[in-house]
Amino acid sequence: MDQGLAGKRVLVTGGTKGIGRATVLALAEAGAAVVAVHRTDSEDAASLERALKEIGGQFRVVRADVTSGAEVAQLAKTCGDELGGLDAVVNNVGVDGHVPFGEMVEEEWHRVVDHNVTSAYLVTQAMLELLSDGASVVNVGSSVALRGRVLGVHYTASKAALIGLTRALCKELGPRAIRVNTVAPGLTETEPGAGLPPAAVERIVGMTALGRICQPEDVAGAVLFLVGDTSRYISGVTLNVDGGV
Numbered sequence: 017m018d019q020g021l022a023g024k025r026v027l028v029t030g031g032t033k034g035i036g037r038a039t040v041l042a043l044a045e046a047g048a049a050v051v052a053v054h055r056t057d058s059e060d061a062a063s064l065e066r067a068l069k070e071i072g073g074q075f076r077v078v079r080a081d082v083t084s085g086a087e088v089a090q091l092a093k094t095c096g097d098e099l100g101g102l103d104a105v106v107n108n109v110g111v112d113g114h115v116p117f118g119e120m121v122e123e124e125w126h127r128v129v130d131h132n133v134t135s136a137y138l139v140t141q142a143m144l145e146l147l148s149d150g151a152s153v154v155n156v157g158s159s160v161a162l163r164g165r166v167l168g169v170h171y172t173a174s175k176a177a178l179i180g181l182t183r184a185l186c187k188e189l190g191p192r193a194i195r196v197n198t199v200a201p202g203l204t205e206t207e208p209g210a211g212l213p214p215a216a217v218e219r220i221v222g223m224t225a226l227g228r229i230c231q232p233e234d235v236a237g238a239v240l241f242l243v244g245d246t247s248r249y250i251s252g253v254t255l256n257v258d259g260g261v
Contacts, residue, residue, distance in 0.1 A: 020245030022047030025099040027091075029053045029082050029139055030109030032060040034206030035156060038232035039106060039239050040075075041067060046240065049074035051095055053109070055081050074099075082109055082135040085142075092142040102146045104243040107136040108156040110174075114167045125170050132174035136181060150193040154242045155182055156235070157200045159258045175200070179254050186252035195251035197242045202258030204230040225260025 026043050030036040031052030037060070040052045050068070054061045054077065061077055068075045076098050080091045095102055111131040113124055136155055147153075160168065161175035178198055186196040203210050203220050210217055210229060221229055238257045241247050 019046065019240060019243075021240060021243065024048045024103040024243065025051075025095075025101060026104040026106065026243060027051045027053070027095055027102055027139070027143065028106040028108055029135065032058070032064045032077070035201065035204060035232045035235045035239075036106075036108040037064060038236040039108065040064065041071070042233070042236045042240055043243070044068055044071045044073055044075060047073065048243075049099055051076045051078055051098060053078050053080050053082060053091065055079065055109075082139050083130045085138055088135075088138045088142045091139070092146060095143065096146055099146075101148055102143055102151060103148050104152040104154065105140055105143050105147070106154045106156065106239055106243070107139055107178075108239075109135050110156065112168070113171050115170075116167060117169045120170060128170040129174045129177075132171070133177045133181070136178060140185070147192075147194055150248070151195075152243045152247075153185070153189070153194065153196040154239050155196070155198045156239070157198045157254065159200045159202045159256050159261065161200060162254075162256075182254065183252050190251065195242070195247070197247075197250060197252065198254045199235060199238045199242065200254050200256045200258070201235045202230050202256070202261055204232060204235060206232055220261075223261050224258070228259065230257060230259060 026048050028040050031040045032054040040050050043050050065077050080087045113128045155178045157178040158175040164172050182196050182198045235257050
């Protein structure tokens, strides 16, 4: 079934690596016009531009710190100038952190919460006037929000906050038929071995019904479903993409 992605105008934050990169490329392949955001100039951004040029279609790779209100305002102007509006926002940018709660300093708390939650608030609010009626907002959370994780209280709290943001915002934006949903991946191989010791990966995969680690493309597929027209009556949900843990 056609998901109705051709011609959609989509903003993706954290768009040059991992889940964001897979999502940007999948959207472009489906015929969407994409603005991909990254924080620092790198080979990841340059290689994404090359890949998008090969696919063809309309795209822009933009540098912006989405934890800064001023830079997000400029990003909104860029989206308006380049695309004339938006049909979807994918709040994918995020960071992790591993530290015992008793040793966590305030700066570390704010680093994780600002990237994982505040950025979604800033970006979505700044794009409201650009969003078409019937648009889609997709927040990329984590299945850990529902389970908790040792050495990751701030990370867990930030991803749980995205679920609350989703549930409340879908009600505020419902009168415009704008849908707001969260995709919650399990452990995802955004780098070789997911950055974990092989024994840890094996243990997690052993708890997964499908018997393998999640790939960025698996999450991108869920994001595209929620961006597309086939999910037009789905709002306020948290869609777990964890292989059946």
